[in-house]
Amino acid sequence: MALKGKIVVDTEKCKGCEVCIPVCPTEVIEMSRLVNGKGYHFMEQVRENCTGCTNCAVVCPDGVITVYRIKV
Amino acid sequence: MDIIKTENLVYKKTDAMTDKALSYCPGCGHGTAHRIAMEVLEEMGVIQDTIGVAPVGCSVLAYEFMNIDMQQAAHGRAPALATAIKRLWPSKYVFTYQGDGDLAAIGTAETIHACNRGENIVIIFINNGIYGMTGGQMAPTTLPNMKSSTSPYGRDEAMMGHPLKITELIAHLPGVHYVTRQAVHKPTEVRRAKKALRKAFEQSYAKKGLCFVEIVSNCNSGWKMTPNQSNIWMEENMFPYYPLGDIKVDGQLVK
Ligand SMILES: Cc1ncc(C[n+]2csc(CCOP(=O)(O)OP(=O)(O)O)c2C)c(N)n1
Ligand code: SF4
Ligand code: SF4
Ligand code: SF4
Numbered sequence: 001m002a003l004k005g006k007i008v009v010d011t012e013k014c015k016g017c018e019v020c021i022p023v024c025p026t027e028v029i030e031m032s033r034l035v036n037g038k039g040y041h042f043m044e045q046v047r048e049n050c051t052g053c054t055n056c057a058v059v060c061p062d063g064v065i066t067v068y069r070i071k072v
Numbered sequence: 073m074d075i076i077k078t079e080n081l082v083y084k085k086t087d088a089m090t091d092k093a094l095s096y097c098p099g100c101g102h103g104t105a106h107r108i109a110m111e112v113l114e115e116m117g118v119i120q121d122t123i124g125v126a127p128v129g130c131s132v133l134a135y136e137f138m139n140i141d142m143q144q145a146a147h148g149r150a151p152a153l154a155t156a157i158k159r160l161w162p163s164k165y166v167f168t169y170q171g172d173g174d175l176a177a178i179g180t181a182e183t184i185h186a187c188n189r190g191e192n193i194v195i196i197f198i199n200n201g202i203y204g205m206t207g208g209q210m211a212p213t214t215l216p217n218m219k220s221s222t223s224p225y226g227r228d229e230a231m232m233g234h235p236l237k238i239t240e241l242i243a244h245l246p247g248v249h250y251v252t253r254q255a256v257h258k259p260t261e262v263r264r265a266k267k268a269l270r271k272a273f274e275q276s277y278a279k280k281g282l283c284f285v286e287i288v289s290n291c292n293s294g295w296k297m298t299p300n301q302s303n304i305w306m307e308e309n310m311f312p313y314y315p316l317g318d319i320k321v322d323g324q325l326v327k
């Protein structure tokens with residue numbers, strides 16, 4: 001049984017700090033080339049195999065990440 | 073497959089934090105420290121029964137972000153104010169949230185005496201080795217040879233004294249029941265820090281004495297690094313001087 005996850009990022013509140021990037025075990029998140037209203041490059045999920053481990057959300061200082069997970 | 077459904081939710085920002093944008097620099101550990109303290113209170117079901125005391129420092133506005141009853145104390149005086157609140161209203165969970173300049177410089181007397189009296193409060197101590205708010209001046213906790221705006225060539229211990237391990241100092245006081253040093257820059261550390269905070273809230277509420285949780289944190293702006301660089305620098309430089317782990321458990325020194 002595998003776990004499949006999906007994250008939702010409040011891109012307008014993301015401060016582009018990149019603290020979440022090194023803690024993702026499956027390397028599915030990156031900083032966007034686009035910027036939000038405050039001028040920060042925001043984080044986004046760019047690949048599918050998120051496991052919903054919550055690591056990124058747990059270390060995000062601004063609490064902008066919501067995590068969903070299902071068993072497949 | 074549609075994963076984004078309420079029944080599949082595994083993590084969202086707690087409602088015990090307000091929706092206001094945090095005033096902290098991108099990547100600053102203050103935000104994570106706030107959030108996990110609020111998560112712990114929510115998990116304990118005591119949001120309505122808790123009063124926090126905010127300091128002076130970058131976290132002066134903590135009361136804007138923590139969605140609970142709060143007071144804001146004069147610089148360094150949070151433990152004195154928390155003492156009054158807890159004594160007047162003993163059925164409340166009471167905590168302070170203080171930086172190293174607030175707690176270990178201007179507020180040293182209040183810190184030590186609240187600890188010595190064994191007030192049944194929690195002190196959450198954010199040690200980033202610097203006065204973040206005012207522009208990165210040297211704090212009592214600044215490391216040897218560490219540069220700050222008032223020690224531009226690095227802290228010279230012969231002239232400026234030694235970094236103060238106030239956490240080890242107060243651990244020796246009999247009024248203090250639980251003392252631990254944690255971090256919030258990595259998932260494992262965050263999860264461990266939450267357990268420590270929960271223990272601190274439970275044991276101080278059970279009138280065991282003062283519970284003290286230091287969180288060694290970054291000040292990427294004051295240290296003049298990117299957030300990820302500052303977290304690596306913290307591991308390499310702060311943790312050897314301020315080692316993580318429990319210092320006093322159940323009233324007994326363990327280190
Ligand atoms: C009585 C008084 N003295 C000095 C100051 C200036 N001041 C504001 S914050 C601060 C230091 C804050 O450092 P710290 O407690 O480490 O918090 P940080 O910003 O690093 O989180 C100082 C000296 C003040 N506001 N009030
Ligand atoms: S939940 Fe885990 S796997 Fe998914 S993006 Fe975040 S860190 Fe990566
Ligand atoms: S940790 Fe949070 S604020 Fe920082 S880049 Fe990632 S999502 Fe954005
Ligand atoms: S100055 Fe330092 S402590 Fe203050 S918000 Fe910025 S990074 Fe955080």
Ligand SMILES: [Mg+2]
Nearest residue numbers: 171172202204
């Ligand atoms: Mg500080």
